[in-house]
Amino acid sequence: MGSKDMDLIDEDGKRLDGREYDELRPISIEAGVLKRADGSAFINWGKNKIMAAVYGPREMHPRHAQDPSKAVVQARYNMAAFSVPDRKRPGPDRRSVEIGKILSEALDEIIFVEQYPRSTIDVFIEVLEASAGTRCAGLTVASVALSDAGIPMSDMIASCAAGKIDGQVVLDLGKNEDNYGQADVPIGLVPRTDELTLLQMDGDLTEEEYEQAMELAMDACHDIYKKQKDALRERYSTDLEEQEFEEIPQEGIEEG
Numbered sequence: 270m271g272s273k274d275m276d277l278i279d280e281d282g283k284r285l286d287g288r289e290y291d292e293l294r295p296i297s298i299e300a301g302v303l304k305r306a307d308g309s310a311f312i313n314w315g316k317n318k319i320m321a322a323v324y325g326p327r328e329m330h331p332r333h334a335q336d337p338s339k340a341v342v343q344a345r346y347n348m349a350a351f352s353v354p355d356r357k358r359p360g361p362d363r364r365s366v367e368i369g370k371i372l373s374e375a376l377d378e379i380i381f382v383e384q385y386p387r388s389t390i391d392v393f394i395e396v397l398e399a400s401a402g403t404r405c406a407g408l409t410v411a412s413v414a415l416s417d418a419g420i421p422m423s424d425m426i427a428s429c430a431a432g433k434i435d436g437q438v439v440l441d442l443g444k445n446e447d448n449y450g451q452a453d454v455p456i457g458l459v460p461r462t463d464e465l466t467l468l469q470m471d472g473d474l475t476e477e478e479y480e481q482a483m484e485l486a487m488d489a490c491h492d493i494y495k496k497q498k499d500a501l502r503e504r505y506s507t508d509l510e511e512q513e514f515e516e517i518p519q520e521g522i523e524e525g
């Protein structure tokens with residue numbers, strides 16, 4: 270959270286990009302976009318573009334890292350060099366290791382890991398373009414990719430942040446709001462039970478503001494959950510249609 274030196278909300282209560290305080294940036298999700306991964310999905314969230322690919326469950330290597338009682342979920346969060354205005358130095362850094370860790374822990378909560386002892390489930394989250402809120406968009410799209418891979422899970426996780434800008438609690442902070450705002454609270458929600466699997470806070474909120482932020486973010490997660498389910502529905506209904514109308518080869522049949 271940076272110091273405030275620009276107005277983030279105008280006299281009409283509109284934010285820099287014209288949004289209301291409780292409005293998400295536009296979100297679209299597509300499932301099953303990669304051929305060779307076991308499951309995949311792509312998300313466009315505001316100006317964020319993120320790909321998620323899932324491999325597994327498969328035998329964990331090295332063996333000493335295996336857990337005899339369950340699968341180990343390994344989410345790797347990676348930012349492409351060209352994903353941010355200043356070229357991002359390729360490779361892991363403190364921030365990406367932290368995000369990989371919290372996303373792995375969140376996903377471990379919903380996957381039935383006990384079904385796959387000694388295995389690993391790899392989740393690659395590749396940020397191609399970043400504009401604030403990438404951990405939330407990453408967790409949201411990773412859940413869709415895991416479903417696409419057919420990994421047994423209790424539910425998906427829908428994720429988004431709320432925070433404070435110009436002294437007001439708002440939903441889904443954009444890049445300038447993140448830079449010049451006063452607080453950012455990303456959450457990950459299991460919509461069916463309303464359990465939280467991710468909760469972080471950058472900046473300060475009063476207890477009342479925190480309650481408001483949680484309410485905004487949780488409501489939004491339920492909307493995002495619908496988009497996740499729609500993406501999966503779209504993926505599998507399209508496949509069925511393609512199969513139904515696939516042309517039968519007409520070899521040996523001459524016209525006329």
Ligand code: CDP
Nearest residue numbers: 353354357399400401402403404405444447
């Ligand atoms: O992306 P998220 O909000 O989950 O995490 P953050 O650490 O609060 O980063 C906020 C934003 O800063 C990112 O989404 C990027 O747009 C930007 N950023 C950047 O420009 N360069 C970096 N090396 C890391 C982040």
